[in-house]
Amino acid sequence: MTEKEEIMDAGDSHASAASVKKNGRTSLLDSGEDFEILDEEDIDDDPPPPLEDAGGGKGKNMDESEKKNADSDSDPPGPVEEWMDVLGNDQLKKKVLEAGEGQDSRPQKGQNVKINLRTYLKDGTLVEEQPDLSFTLGDGDVIQALDLIVQLMEMGEKALVQVDAKYAYGVRGSLEPEVPPNSELSLEVVLLKATDAPDVELLPPPEKTALASHKRERGNVHYQRGDYAFAVNSYSIALQITESSSKVDISPEEENELMGVRVKCLNNMAASQLKLDHYDAALKSCVSALEHQPDNIKALFRMGKVLALQGEYTEAIQTLRKALKLEPSNKTIHAELSKLVKKNSEQRGVEQAMYKKMLGNPGGGSSSSGSQNHQAKSTWGLSWKWLFGATAVAIGGVALSVVIAARN
Template sequence: MASTDESLSNIEGSSEPYDGSTVPEDQPQSQENDAETKERLSLIDSTEDFEMIGSAEEENLDMSDLPSLEDVKKEPTSHNEEPSSENPSQTSQAKDVEEEWLDVLGNDSLKKKVLLAGKRPGSRPVKGQDVNVHLKVNLEGGEVVVDKESLKFTLGDGDVIQALDLCVQLMDLEETALIQSDAQYCYGTEGRSPDIPPNAKLNLEVTLVEVKDSPDLELLSGQDKLNLANKKRERGNFYYQRAQYVFAINSYDLALKIIDSSSKVDFSSDEETELLDVKIKCLNNLAASQLKLDHFEAALKSCNLVLENQPENIKALFRKGKVLAQEGEYSEAIAILRKALKLEPANKTIHAELSKQVKKHTDQKNVETAMYKKMLGNLDSPAKPTPKSSWSIPWKWLFGATAVAIGGVALSVIIAARN
């Protein structure tokens, strides 16, 4: 079994992540390490929880020999020239080239300009459709970092950087557009090693080549469904590693939707096993993302779905224990964590988490005990009655004696008077 630090140093089941502007197309599923598929993965030995599994390195594309992005320039026209003999469609395209920049989001951080009008106006794609584009991306200085003749992705699924996903929805078929985007809609503060520096603004030249409806999930073969689900899962890993947990959750949910969809095609037992393995990885990473956003109820549901299929899944047990502790269910959380520790006694992360929750539970019981004593009084030391002074005489006895004395005196006076 892989060592603790090696096996869970990254998001579960993570292979090379997409670079954010590219979506590998028609690639076979990345093979998991044999040890990873046959043995239970251990937890990372650290004081932090373990969401990251395997190592994921950014895709290194050597594009140093590619030409810089070519500027599209329109030929100057003279007012004295004779009327052109070009057909109306060509005239329309020339006018579209002169179109001003479109401020896509209204904050001047993402802009689009038509370079070549599409031949089919009104043919814009919609979310959920599959598109194929030719993409060239360069830095502000002109260095080309991406040049792909064919890039296929599902519009609106977050398969690519936001600048591309948002702007392609505003393009007609066969249109070529220039997109200028701030870093926040591309690779943000981290950039993409080694070719895109942090906080880099990018220029994208995009041609919308093809638009078609996404495939019917019910008709996908087992391998096709597996490949599609893995693409969404790996994209979720990409977002998770960048702390973009909302986007990560969206990608994991899409992968789970693909896996759980009904099918009219028979799958082999091996394909069923592989699909279940991908489902477990998505659910575990989904729970990790939900925990980061304090979505405890949703995280608990994700953990329980894992444990329904794999009752001894350590990561699911560990995260379920953390969720229950966050909700104040310390007794149940401690029991779950002890079960995980029994499965992997040498794990330092579980030891640390269990010790922390035991201490919190003890502190909670002490606070409750003190509160009850304050409310009900100290029952261990009942109050003693105040002792009476030995010389004190009850007022009733004193009153009675006085009455008798007065009565005696009165009787003596009456008797003397009679005599």
Template sequence: MAPTSPLCLQPKEEVGSTLDAVQLLARVTHLLPKSRENYLSRCVDLECLRREDTSPKEGQFPSPSSMASCAEEPSEPAAPLPAGVHPLEDFEVLDGVEDADAEEEEEDEEDDEEEEDDDDLSELPPLEDMGQSPAEGAEQPGALAREFLVSVEPTPAPAPAPEEWLDILGNGLLRKKTLVPGPPGSGRPTKGQVVTVQLQMSLENGTRVQEEPELSFTLGDCDVIQALDLSVPLMDVGETAMVTADAKYCYGPQGSGDAPGLVAVVTLKTAVDGPNLELLTGQERVALANRKRECGNAHYQRADFVLAANSYDLAIKAITSSAKVDVTFEEEEQLLQLKVKCLNNLAASQLKLDHYRAALRSCSLVLEHQPDNIKALFRKGKVLAQQGEYSEAIPILRAALRLEPSNKTIHAELSKLVKKHAAQRSTETALYRKMLGNPSRLPAKCPSKGAWSIPWKWLFGATAVALGGVALSVVIAARN
């Protein structure tokens, strides 16, 4: 039986990873000294058996190990190695001698014992390391493979640090910084919800301008300045944040130039769903519409006509929405008066925005409820004048002036429209004359009427009558 080679301890094992390969290499390194001793001892035993046969047969030769172990007997020279065989190569020596059954059994038992010794790894020496003692140089199995894998694996990139300031609009004019985060799972408010905040507002130099322990407003309805309406939806309930805003998001279009910005410390307390308009009572409708109208007035005073028109429109929707709750007659009167006010203010905002069709529709709605409303008549006349309809605008302004003769604004507007209308008529007359070839000069070019100046239509008629009489006389003569 061939000796066990240290490189063939696990001929059927498949190395599937770098860790297995390194562990196999360590085991091979441990086995080399012990395997070589076993190999040499087996070669000595085979050589001793071979000596018993005094006539070696053809094709037999002693192994290199037997030559080394039997060097004390110079009387028997060793046979040369076959060509291409390395001295330390592990190969099976062919023994052509017919041994007895007992000897073969002994060899088999010895081979089994040697194989068991080779398989027993408990007596193997530790892995040797140059310059270190065995205890110091010993390493845990697979440590080298783990170090190799760690060096090969890519190092994950560190997570980016969260930004301290959040640029809400991307232009650096409106920023938010979280001072105290909200509790986990608190959630953020959405458009249409009613939020309650604690507000401390100051100028950039630290001057306190406003402080509200509890301020409630509806998100997205433009009830407050844009800085709050845009930053609160990005906060969690229970969060405290600092908001820095440019003047244009605090004072409206008037906030420009050297107007300072604002710094607000906002704490979002609660966020609940907005009211259901169908379930509101009459007084609740009046209160809600009044709040929206006041917000619109504040925007109008800041010359923010877009937000003003939006607030007035929300107030009108709160008044005109269908109701499932009975409303008293007095409440209906209050709602009607409030609707007229909101429509008048809406028309004024639309007129400032040059939305003439929308403004004309708003004025017409007011006049449906109150035909003698002076503000609606005046604004309708102005809208028609802006559209160039002076002939329609002048009677409307005159009707408004009859209702309030002392109103100087109506007087001035009416006088201006009359002058514009006169200029328009003169321009139209000149245009018509130009289209007709300047008819004012035609009578001068007409020739004087003489004896032969007979109209052609009369001459043609007389000729026709004469020809008809001749034809009639010819027909009568033919019959006779």
């Protein structure tokens, strides 16, 4: 049971537009990589929008190179033609090709948006084209560049985006769509629609389960790419969906299915939190998973690892032994348990040596302690003898007093 096996509880599946709708929720804006539904478009090979006439005797027969020179020598034509450095680091730039309906029409985080997207490599190679791409804005359902850019677009706007690999597919690239590692991309984006997400409490149980699974799978993508903070964000969103109350009828079977997704999210979240060294949070996730499924082996295994990392070796060993009892052939649990038993023994040896040192005479203390015991016994022997003699003298004195009094 490797971390990779644990995190891949479900394969990547393409989610429909309906499955990515939910309530508006506060979520991590800077989500990491794109996945199945990610369709990104880039710069069209169509000529750029017309510029204002620079004047100066240039005729209609002017060739394209002359036109480019004239364009570069002219004054900036206005905001529609200018590049916007979105983050101020020259790694994410946006240029408006066709203006939209005004700033009031911009979508908000948590809304479901629909865009036309075309994605190109820097050399102009078309990577992917997908019309009517739907996702929840700000949930990390797509590459980070799209989550950032679409929030700045107006309804009906067409924009050109240049994005560094950091805000696209990063150092690992992508297999689907096929993007080489560390690739800069050009995206052509048209914002078509933005609607409020439906109330998840009113969603039919199958749709709620599908939506939660979709968010969980997105978290798996982040995890596999090493974006553990973004993975935690996606799992958190999925958990919110599974834990929301339902205002529609739900059968026991549907409830169990939703519970299964919840436990998977908790397990995967614990794995991500372990990678981030957030041990308390990971332990809490494991405990929550075990409350729903006390014999969940993955939750027990991760809980044992967390306890060990916190130095709680005895509890960690007990937890791993319980997991091993449920799955005796699991080599991963065997290896982890053996390692912990050895480490616990070493720690106990160190503690015993420390205690001896604190008490003094860490080495060869037997003879010293023997003489100390002998001295203590001798002291007690003398004390008892003295006490007995003093008592006898006192009794004799009292008797003599009585005799003298009687004679008088």
